[in-house]
Amino acid sequence: MKRQPPTHGRDHSHNHAVTATSANRRKLVAVLAITLSVMVVQAIGAWISGSLSLLADAGHMLTDSAGVAIALLAATLATRPATDLRTFGWQRAEILAALANATVLCAVGVLVIREAFLRWGAEPEVESGIMLGAAVLGAIANLVSLAILTKARGQSLNMRGAYLEVFGDLLGSVAVIAAAIVIMTTGWVRADAIASFAIGLLILPRAILLLKDVADVLLESTPKDVDLTRVREHIAGIPGVVDVHDLHAWTITSGVPVLSAHVVLDADEVDYELGCRTLDALDECLEGHFDVAHCTFQLEPKGHLRHERAVHD
Template identity: 80%
Template sequence: MLGQLDERTEVLAMANGRSHGHDHGVTATHANRRRLQVVLAITLTAMIAQAVGAWISGSLSLLADAGHMLTDSAGVAIALIAAHLATRPATQSRTFGWQRAEVLAAMVNAMVLCAVGVLVIREALLRWGAEPDIQTGPMLVAAVVGALANLVSLLLLAGARGQSLNMRGAYLEVFGDLVGSAAVIVAGVVIMTTGWTRADAIASFAIGALILPRALILLKDVADVLLESTPRGVDLETVRQHITDLPAVQDVHDVHAWTITSGVPVLSAHVVLDTRGAGEVDPDLECATLDALAACLEGHFDVEHCTFQLEPAGHLRHETGVHR
């Protein structure tokens, strides 16, 4: 019976122009790898310029911004490597391939950001009582170079920021860098015009304060994927209602929805068919219902990979651990 169901499901999928195999195509990060490669090159160049500027000027805030850009570069590099791994084909031991590699990369990136944020805030607090000699000329030049580089990178990533955790993480990091560079510029102007060197420590603290919340939000999103939480935008009660509204469906239970990686939501459910007293499911009814279920989930909820177990009425009493 299961073999027959799989065969019919495959036929229906081919008729609808899609495959029910495990080839999910490229991930969002891989699709935007060219943008990420350009952003990586720009960010590394600006980071070197800021690190040199921090060494010459003695500015902690510029060094903090350079450190932030270094973690961004590492994060983009990790995302590119993970995106390459995610395109590797599925196997018998990894039926979804390496698509979760992108999520693991986002987790590493978020953890590094957390560490950098804490370190920057700590150094800013330690420097509060000091009166460092800061050369504002090199500080401002390096900060402006960083701001321009971040602005270009931000424009490159803007169109892809909603496609995956990694793309959103990269966009937020570059945005944070842009704000950080702006803070360094403001601090440099204040020091140049007033001589108040504590502005450098305040800018450093602000950069650390920008890093930590974004890192924690990214960690939460990664945890949602790894804990297989219901994807955003998928209301399971609404899904159940749509399924039970189909003419041949009597009930639905054991509904699960989760995310393999960003942009790849999946769903499974046990669907009870109205057998009209026949005691077993009619093959034609199976095919028509599977077709309607797939069309409904893809059209209303943007879920293409679905697995349905079709059951006759009364089969529920043979199952254990059933939930809604």
């Protein structure tokens, strides 16, 4: 009976359950509670004061609340274990949540800009005092939410999206404050329409950028911080490696990059010792130079190269 080789010193289990969004769930819950509370206050204030910009800011907060709620739901799904049917579990749920969030943001931005143009020709009465108070409250709440999300904003698309939404809310509140002061001091009510238009312009670019990042993940584009040319050079520089082909890098969800490659060795056959030695060198190479959490390598003897090219070309 052929002796089975002992388990190699690497841990081949990969825990994909804890994603960046799920790790920051409490922060998202806190931001959701703050945003919903201020949104209600601003909506009431907009109804009483007649301010379109304050209503636009409240609508923006409503979409932000929906986005955070979707992110929380996705984070819960993402913790579900992998199965034979879904080998990476539900981690892509976070990306789908970011897609829904960005889509809603785009729709709200277009709607706000449209209403601002319609309001330009009219001169409705605006209660600037109520408008100013509600906007100041919104700005304070947004500052608190930004403080909560600052450290987590670079960990995932959903956390980045939540941070950008709150930051946009803050800028929107500042625009409403400025419009309220102008109306209060000069009586020029078109400042309300201008503030609404500015809020719409704040929403759209952020939504489009978020959509682009989501598309990159769904299209399995190479992660921005991974240079495949350098990866190929490093792998080819490992002693005994004569070629690298079928090199791919993509992202399952934010914070979970993966890489696969076929590595051709200068040997007639790949035995256990050579395989282990090469895998150790590959791990050390990538761990030292690239942030790739999950790597899969197919080791091939040089005589197998012709067959591989015939299949993949």
